[in-house]
Amino acid sequence: MKPAYILGNIIDWLKRRSKVTLTAAGLILVVLIGAVDRLTPAEMLFVNFYLVIILFVTWFAGRRAGVFIAVVSGITWLVVNLLQATPGWRPFIPYWNALSGLVVFLGVVFLLSTVKALASKMIRAIAAGPANTTALPVDSLSERQLEILRLLGHGHPTTKIAADLKLSVKTVEGYIARVKEKLGLATANELLQYAIKFNKAVGD
Secondary structure (H helix, E strand, C coil), rough: CCHHHHHHHHEEEEEEEEHHHHHHHHHHHHHHHHHHHHCCCCCCCCCHHHHHHHHHHHHHHHHHHHHHHHHHHHHHHHHHHHHHHCCCCCCCHHHHHHHHHHHHHHHHHHHHCCCCCCCCHHHHHHHHHHHCCCHHHHHCHHHHHHHHHHHHHHCCCCCHHHHHHHCEEEEEEHHHHHHHHHHHHCCCCHHHHHHHHHHHHHHH
């Protein structure tokens, strides 16, 4: 089995997780990294590990979740520095380090979320075709609606979409009705054809 195929399946699986689940997973990982950081010498920096978690949560759960994990990472870093009490450090050093790290973490969150938003906009423009780049119906879809459109294009029935996204069938049906309205589609078959073309256009 090709690594690219495995990676694609993992990413697809992560996209189907709820934002709460992904944020909770990120929180647990930050706590674990903090615990390991506490047990290692102060000279060993764990900033890269915090950044990986922040990148993961921001990409899959969104900017708000990323900001939350960034703040928790900054606080964890501060607590670890205070507990280690490195000899020779001035009292303000742990606070300065944590604040500096937090600024970097938040910068990464806002940069990555902006890049993702721009990439999503470009994908929508490609999906709509060059003739409609000035007014794209798909641009009006939310991330959740776009996700449901993609799953419909993969042939997933409403019940499976509801199970994958941990939503009720009625909620998913409401999303689908809203998507049809925004795209100006009258029937479920028109929506299915649109979803299939959308997935082909974005290479999904």
